[in-house]
Amino acid sequence: MNSKSCSTSEISLPLLALDIGGKRIGIAVSDRLGFSCRGITCLFRNDQGWPKQVNKLVSEYGIQGLVVGLPKNMDGTEGAQAQDCRDAANTLSQSSDLPIFFQDERLSTWTAKERLFAQGLNEKKVKAKLDQTAAAVFLEDFIAAMDTKMETEHA
Numbered sequence: 001m002n003s004k005s006c007s008t009s010e011i012s013l014p015l016l017a018l019d020i021g022g023k024r025i026g027i028a029v030s031d032r033l034g035f036s037c038r039g040i041t042c043l044f045r046n047d048q049g050w051p052k053q054v055n056k057l058v059s060e061y062g063i064q065g066l067v068v069g070l071p072k073n074m075d076g077t078e079g080a081q082a083q084d085c086r087d088a089a090n091t092l093s094q095s096s097d098l099p100i101f102f103q104d105e106r107l108s109t110w111t112a113k114e115r116l117f118a119q120g121l122n123e124k125k126v127k128a129k130l131d132q133t134a135a136a137v138f139l140e141d142f143i144a145a146m147d148t149k150m151e152t153e154h155a
Contacts, residue, residue, distance in 0.1 A: 011101070011146055012064035016057060017139035018092075019069045019105065019131050020085045025050060026131025028139050029061050034147070037139040039132025045088075051095045058098065066098050069105030069138045101142065108137040 013034050019026035025043040030036070040057070043050045057063070068089045071081040089100050112133035116126040 011099075013143075014061055014063055015065050015067050015139060015142070016054070016061065016063040017067040017069065017103075017135040017142070018054070018088075019108070019135035019138070020088045021045065021131060022084070024131045025054075025088075026133070026135040027054070027057060028132055028135035029057075029063070030139055030143060032062075034143045037136040037143070039129060039136045042128075042131050051092050054092060055096055058096065063098065066092065066096070066100045067103050067139055067142045068092075068100060069108065069135065070102040072104050072106055074106065103138045103142040103145075105134065105138040108134040108141075111137045 013030055014032050015030045017028040017030075017037070019028075023045055025045055026039060027041045027043065028037050028039045043053050047053070054066075058066075066089075068085055070078070070085055072078055086102075089102070093100055109130065112130055113126060115137075116129055116133055121129070
């Protein structure tokens, strides 16, 4: 698999984030400068063509790397859901040469729900946008951690 631990200076933007769930995959994208992240779509996990759809988005947005949300338990351990995400990332790596990074996604869904309700959306609209907004939340966290690490490396 292409997931790698590399120095932050090797990570190029824009990035595509995937919030991989049992039924849906929320997708978010960063801008080229890392200032903003936004949810763009939701794919269905049972659609066998989802990796091809991801690769189409990669081309469309000029994506340089993929960030997969890793659902960890509150104590930091990984369970069956985390392994499922790693397996899905492995499937994706078979059709893409892009680097794949993992980001702790604890509380991203909760944060996304808070944001969406704060925008005045009703329950139905929140549910429709929840997965892609959660992907944007942990993509923001990934970029912020990357920026912090770069500042530390260059201090």
